[in-house]
Amino acid sequence: MKSNGKLAKLYLILVFAILYAPILYLTYYSFNSGGSMRDFEGFTLEWYKEVFQDTRLLIIALNTLIIALLSAAISTILGVFGALAITYVKRQRTKNTLQTLNNVLIVSPDVIIGASFLIFFTIIGIRLGFTSVLLSHIAFSVPIVVIMVLPKLQEMSSSLIDAARDLGASNWDILSKVILPFITPGIFAGFFMALTYSLDDFAVTFFVTGNGFSTLSVEIYSRARQGISLEVNALSTLIFLITIALVIGYYFINQRNVKSSAAGVRKA
Amino acid sequence: MKNNARNFYLIPYVAWIILFVVAPIILVVYYSFFDVEGHFTFGNYQKFFTPVYLKMTLSSFWYAFLITLFSLLIAYPTAYLLTKTRHKQLWLLLIILPSWINLLLKAYAFLGLFGTYGPANSFLEFIGVGEQQILFTDFSFVFVSVYIFIPFMILPIYNSLEELNASFIDAASDLGANAWTTFRRVVFPLTLDGVKSGCQAVFIPALSLFMITRLISGNRVITLGTAIEQHFLVTQDWGMGATIAVFLIIAMAIIMVLTGHRKRGGLA
Amino acid sequence: MKKLVRVFSAIFIISFALMYLASHLNASQGFTGGNTLNVYNWGDYIDPDLIKEFEKETGLKVVYQTFDSNEAMMTKISQGGTAYDVTIPSEYAIAKMKEEGMLIPLDHGKLPNLKYIDERYMDLSFDPGNKYSIPYFWGTFGIVYNPKMLGGKKLTSWNDLWDSDLKNQIFLVDGAREVIGMGLNSLHYSLNETDKEKLMEAKKKLDTLTPNVKAIIGDEIKLLVANEEAAIGVVWSGEAADIMWENEDLDYVIPEEGSNLWFDNMVIPKSAQNVDGAHQFINFMLDPENAAQNAEYVGYSTPNAIALELLPDEIKNDKRFYPDPELTEKLEVYDNLGKKMLAYYNDLFLEFKMHRK
Numbered sequence: 001m002k003s004n005g006k007l008a009k010l011y012l013i014l015v016f017a018i019l020y021a022p023i024l025y026l027t028y029y030s031f032n033s034g035g036s037m038r039d040f041e042g043f044t045l046e047w048y049k050e051v052f053q054d055t056r057l058l059i060i061a062l063n064t065l066i067i068a069l070l071s072a073a074i075s076t077i078l079g080v081f082g083a084l085a086i087t088y089v090k091r092q093r094t095k096n097t098l099q100t101l102n103n104v105l106i107v108s109p110d111v112i113i114g115a116s117f118l119i120f121f122t123i124i125g126i127r128l129g130f131t132s133v134l135l136s137h138i139a140f141s142v143p144i145v146v147i148m149v150l151p152k153l154q155e156m157s158s159s160l161i162d163a164a165r166d167l168g169a170s171n172w173d174i175l176s177k178v179i180l181p182f183i184t185p186g187i188f189a190g191f192f193m194a195l196t197y198s199l200d201d202f203a204v205t206f207f208v209t210g211n212g213f214s215t216l217s218v219e220i221y222s223r224a225r226q227g228i229s230l231e232v233n234a235l236s237t238l239i240f241l242i243t244i245a246l247v248i249g250y251y252f253i254n255q256r257n258v259k260s261s262a263a264g265v266r267k268a
Numbered sequence: 269m270k271n272n273a274r275n276f277y278l279i280p281y282v283a284w285i286i287l288f289v290v291a292p293i294i295l296v297v298y299y300s301f302f303d304v305e306g307h308f309t310f311g312n313y314q315k316f317f318t319p320v321y322l323k324m325t326l327s328s329f330w331y332a333f334l335i336t337l338f339s340l341l342i343a344y345p346t347a348y349l350l351t352k353t354r355h356k357q358l359w360l361l362l363i364i365l366p367s368w369i370n371l372l373l374k375a376y377a378f379l380g381l382f383g384t385y386g387p388a389n390s391f392l393e394f395i396g397v398g399e400q401q402i403l404f405t406d407f408s409f410v411f412v413s414v415y416i417f418i419p420f421m422i423l424p425i426y427n428s429l430e431e432l433n434a435s436f437i438d439a440a441s442d443l444g445a446n447a448w449t450t451f452r453r454v455v456f457p458l459t460l461d462g463v464k465s466g467c468q469a470v471f472i473p474a475l476s477l478f479m480i481t482r483l484i485s486g487n488r489v490i491t492l493g494t495a496i497e498q499h500f501l502v503t504q505d506w507g508m509g510a511t512i513a514v515f516l517i518i519a520m521a522i523i524m525v526l527t528g529h530r531k532r533g534g535l536a
Numbered sequence: 537m538k539k540l541v542r543v544f545s546a547i548f549i550i551s552f553a554l555m556y557l558a559s560h561l562n563a564s565q566g567f568t569g570g571n572t573l574n575v576y577n578w579g580d581y582i583d584p585d586l587i588k589e590f591e592k593e594t595g596l597k598v599v600y601q602t603f604d605s606n607e608a609m610m611t612k613i614s615q616g617g618t619a620y621d622v623t624i625p626s627e628y629a630i631a632k633m634k635e636e637g638m639l640i641p642l643d644h645g646k647l648p649n650l651k652y653i654d655e656r657y658m659d660l661s662f663d664p665g666n667k668y669s670i671p672y673f674w675g676t677f678g679i680v681y682n683p684k685m686l687g688g689k690k691l692t693s694w695n696d697l698w699d700s701d702l703k704n705q706i707f708l709v710d711g712a713r714e715v716i717g718m719g720l721n722s723l724h725y726s727l728n729e730t731d732k733e734k735l736m737e738a739k740k741k742l743d744t745l746t747p748n749v750k751a752i753i754g755d756e757i758k759l760l761v762a763n764e765e766a767a768i769g770v771v772w773s774g775e776a777a778d779i780m781w782e783n784e785d786l787d788y789v790i791p792e793e794g795s796n797l798w799f800d801n802m803v804i805p806k807s808a809q810n811v812d813g814a815h816q817f818i819n820f821m822l823d824p825e826n827a828a829q830n831a832e833y834v835g836y837s838t839p840n841a842i843a844l845e846l847l848p849d850e851i852k853n854d855k856r857f858y859p860d861p862e863l864t865e866k867l868e869v870y871d872n873l874g875k876k877m878l879a880y881y882n883d884l885f886l887e888f889k890m891h892r893k
Contacts, residue, residue, distance in 0.1 A: 008349050012359075015346050018415070019366050022377035025387075026369070029380075055561055056600070062558040069551045073544055078284055085277035100524045103468065104289050104517055108296075109476035109493050111500045112513045116292035118615050128618045139288035147469060148424060151461040155431055176537040184540060185430065189423045192364055193469075196419065199368045202479075206608065210618025214601065220372050222579035222602035229580075236369055243365060251358045304875045320887055379756060384765055401704075403765065404751045482710060486751020487889050495886060501607045502712065503882040504875065 023240060030233035047234035054231065057219070061235060063130075064199065064216040071137035072194035078138065079145025079190055080183075086146070087153045099150075102143045113140060114207030121208060128210030136208045137198045144197060145190030152186035153179075293517065299510035304503065312511040321495070325515070328491040332474035335413045336421075339470050340463065342414065343421035350422075351429045360426060364419045371416070375483040378412055379403065409485035413474060421466035428462025429455075464527050472520050492516060572597045573813040576613075576623040578800070579604055581673075583833035590820050596813050604755075614638060619807045621814040627799040628713075630669050631662040631872035639668045639803050646815040649822030656861065657799065657839040660869055669801035670818055671839035673831075675773035676859070676867060677714055677796040680780065680788045685767035694722040694791045697768070702748045705767040709775075710754050712885035713870060713878075714796065715742065718770065721793045728871040732880070739884045743891050752889060761786070772798065773857055774836040781835070788856045790863060797867035799839075 030048070034041035051057065082102065089095050105113060117139070121132050156179070164178045180187075202217040209218065220232055303309045315321065350359050366374075382388050382402040389399050402408050432455065440450040456463075478493035487494070492512050499509030575587075579602040587598050601620075603609040606629035613620060614636065625633060633639050644650055650670065657671045681691050686705075691697070697706060697718075708715055717727040719738030729735060750766045761769040762782035769779065776788040802821065804814045820826060827843035837857050838844055844852050852858060873881070 008352070011345060012349050012353075015342070016362070019363065019418070021381060022374045022415075023366050023369055025377040025381055026373055059558055059561050062554055062561070066551050066554045066558065069547050069554075073547045073551075077544075078280060081277045082281040082284070085281045088277065096525065098285070100521050101285050101289050103472065103520060103524060104293060106469065106472050106520075108292075108513060108516065109478070109496050111478075111497050112296060112509065113292065115500055115506065115611070116295045117288075118611075119295060120287075120291060122615050139284065142284055142288075144469065147465050148427075151424065151465055152427065152431075154461065180537050180540060185427050187540065189427055192361070193420065193423065196364065196367045200371055202371070207611070210612070217370055217372070219602070220370050222604045232370075232373065236373055240365075240369060243368060244362075247361045247365065248358065251355065251361070255355075304879045320883075320890060323890060376756065376759065379759060380763075383760075383763055385763065482752075482754055483756060486707075486753050487710065488751065490886075490890050494889070498712075498882055498886060501605060501611075503879045504607060504611075505879050505882075508879075 026233050027237045027240070030230055030237045032230060047230045048238070050229075050231045051234045051238065057231070057235060060214050060219050061216055061239065063213060067130075067133055067137055067215060068195050068198040071134055071141055071198045072191050075138045075141035075194045076145050076187060076191045079142045079194075080149055080187060082142060082146045083149035083153050083183075083186075084179075086150060099146075102146050104143075105140045106143050106147075110201065110203030111207075114204040117204065118207045128208060129213040132208040132210075133205055133213065133215070136204050137201065140201070140204060141194035141197050144193045145187075148190035148193055149183055149186040152183040156182050296510045296513050296517075299506050300508075300514050302507040304505040304507060309507075312508050315508065316511055316515065321512070324490055324492055324495060327489065328475050328493075329519075331410070331413075331477075331489060331491065332471050334410050335417060335474045336467050336471040338410060338414045339417050339421040340467065343418055343466065344425055344463075346418075347422045347426040347429055350426055360423070363422055367416070367419050371479065372483075374415075375412070375480065378408070378484060382408055403484065404486040404488055406485070406489065409480065409489050412484045413477060413480055416480070417470040417474065420469040424462040424465035424469070425459060426462075428459035432458055468523070468527065472523065475516060475519065571595065571810075571813075572599050573622070573810050573817060574599045574601070574618075574620045574808075575817065576601050576603060576609060576620040578602065578624065581624065581800075581834055583830050585833075586821075586826055586830055589826070590817060593820070594813070594816055596810075596816070598817075610638075613805050613807065619809045620805050621808040621810045622802055622817050623805060624672050624800050624802050627660070627662040627801065628870040628872060630801055630803060633803065633805075634663065634668055635872065638806055640806050640808065640811070641667050642670065642804065642818070643815060646812075647819045647822065649819050649824075652822060652824050652827070652840050652842045654839055654841040654844070656864065660799070661871060662799075662869060663801070669803045670822065672800045672802050672821065673774070673834065673836040674797065674799045674839050675837050675857075676790050677717075677772050677798065678770075678776065678788060678790040679768060680761060680771055680776040680786055681768040682761075682764060682783075682786050684785050685764060691768070691789055692792055694718055694793050694795075696791075697748065697770075698722075698745055699748075702768065704748065704750045706745075706748045707750055707757050707761060707766050707769045708752045709757060709769075709771055710752050712882045714770070715752075715888065716881050716884055717796055718742070721791065721795060724793060727794075727796055727868045728873060730873060730877055735880070735884060739888060742888050746888075746891060758782070774834075777835045777857060790856070790859060790867070792866075794866040794868065797864065797869050799869070 029040065031043050031045070032040050033044035033046070086095055086098050086102075089098065113136075117132075117136050118128075121128065121135075126132050126135070160178055160182070161174060164174050169177065200217065201215075202221055205215050206218050206221075209215070216235075223229065223232065300312055301308055301310070303311055346363070350356050350363075353359055380386050384399065384401075384403075388402055392398060392400055436454050436458070437450055440454045445453070475491065476493035476496065477491050478497045481487060481489045481491055481494050492515075496509045496512050499505045499512070573596045575598055577600070581602075587600060590596070591598055603612070606626050609623060609625060610629060610633060612618065613623065613633075630639070644666075647670065650666075653671055657674060658666055663669045679691055679694075679697070683689060686702075713727070716735065716738055719742040720727055720729050720734070723734070723738055723741060725734050725738065729738075753760070755775075757769050757771060758775050758779050760766065761771075762779050764783070769776075771779070773788065773790075776786075780786045780788060802818050804811060804818075808814055821830065822840065824840055824842035824846060827838050827840035828846040831838040831840075831843060831847060832851075838847075844858070
């Protein structure tokens, strides 16, 4: 489908511009010697210095990252299981029930999820802190992974599986060499969505955390009452830059690998 | 053979469902029958069917609809154009990246961007439209909500578009279809699953927004989430909060049924 | 498949590396090991230097956590699962916590510095005899406004807000008791009114205010009023102090009909593990020099009479933040009205919010 090249480019640029406008705004003021997000007074790096001296904030940032990575990874694995489970179920009614149950956590307001998890953990007797936060994040990320992976599974033609079986593939082979490669885009989509959910979450984490463990969201919301210091801007900018660097770097390394092995047969 | 595989996947997934979905639902329904002093009552449900809450429900649905609609309108072309770029996965990641910056910070950034003396108004003055009240309006509320939910709409649509067999499009134009007809009768129907996933991932959470209703719309827009947060956190009337949650869950179930996936091939 | 395995292994390895790094940083802060004190306070409500000084003086390690609302804090504490030694709720929350048996009585014998607190702020209705709580900061609830934006007008009362000139010029804080209370005060009723008819009257009067109300918001009110997004903010005195520090054009007034007098007091929850340490902390904060240092950093009004003497003249003579006794007489502390009545207040407030459309 031919599209007007220039218009298309303009549209994309506009979308990206709007997406990044707030981020750039935050970054701009992270250098403000004025101390707040109005009236840029002068350039300074003092907020960045403060970040590195604020050990508590750094620990919290690290915790946030750890929880995000681990919960996203584990929930992706669980979510793939879930999507597979739903697809293999024969009865349509059961399928629909499972899917509806799956989405309950997405529709439930964070506050309720947090409160009910808190009660749940207290009843079971899990100590509040890293464990409870991790479990909660895994729990509320699974549904979005399922939502991302399921369509791909459903698009998959069953003739692929039949062909593989005809050729003598075992169940494990079918899974690892036919199904998983096909749904990999869905898996990555699910993983990144799970990562987003975890990094953004405030209400659930707030309810289920304790004993000194905190994440960035909770800390920032707590500081809002006294006015958010530009130290937070600085920290966010740093995180942002590191992430961009990682993303771009990973992508180009990957590209080079793909090109160099393009000639050979792709191993499963 | 297949039975074993299916049972295996169901085990961890159903375990998760029981622990983190069913148990909390039961807790929530249980709580909805108690009033603020802990007495068993149906009063909460009665209260829900009063004008205040019904108006709130309608308002929530209306705004959720608007947000989903605009997200779709903006996300679809974006996703489509992304599939045409050279480093599509890179751009995709770059679209998701802003959503990893803390929500409260971005909201504060928008407060600055849309403020009376902010860049947006400066731009409007520059092009001659003049200063407008952007903050605390329906417009800014929907705009910022769409901003937040866009990645969730783009990803599934992008995945669907990627799956689309280009030869279908060529076939359509061979048969004389123009761009719009091709889109309407070939492309869009084939990407419907992605669109549905996106809508689910946006509409359902949009029903319970509360942070944005306060930060950007200054409580001009009231969603069910506003009421729930107030009941859970301020009044400590978990009963009423739980009741609203029950209705949200029912609404979600209905939406799932209405937009349910019809069987179209797949693995089983 | 291989790619998936590789990516996920990388993720797990990175996570564990980060965990190692985090625990290393934690250890350097001394968070591991015994003899700690868990403090649960409002965000940015203490001079960090004071924490360090306290640690030096007592050898205790302070684990400092923050919250942003009384209700959230109470939920956390009542649910258990985590033991806080000292927390600093607002006065109405203290009344609630007392009722629900969440606090332990304080040993005044261990608090010799208690004598420095101004008598006016002791023995109040929410905690007679200060059995359970010691004042930390206090303040009022009133109107911060920008005379320049209002053409030099001076505001002195709640009823001034209903002036039709003030269209779309008012920001309100998102607090049910505060806003309904404003309505009540403007009708010369008490802030602790429980008569449903009078409450309805107040709510109806508030409905007529809606054309003047630009938005009902939270902490961001400070940013917005300082940025002159609107001329008037109905806020607590501490917030007003912050806003005025940002923008010198602004002024604060405690309305003449009366208003709320609030307190944030230090308490020891029942689930505290280090009760001795908690008492040490409270006594430390009562020391006049520490209290003065804290007041200067945080910017709110100190209840510590000697600390007040130590503050610079421009602060301690500021009648807006240290009003004369005649005015403080007219201010009311919130009584605990009971869950049902509070739920009713909140319902009225929700209706008020919906009315604005």
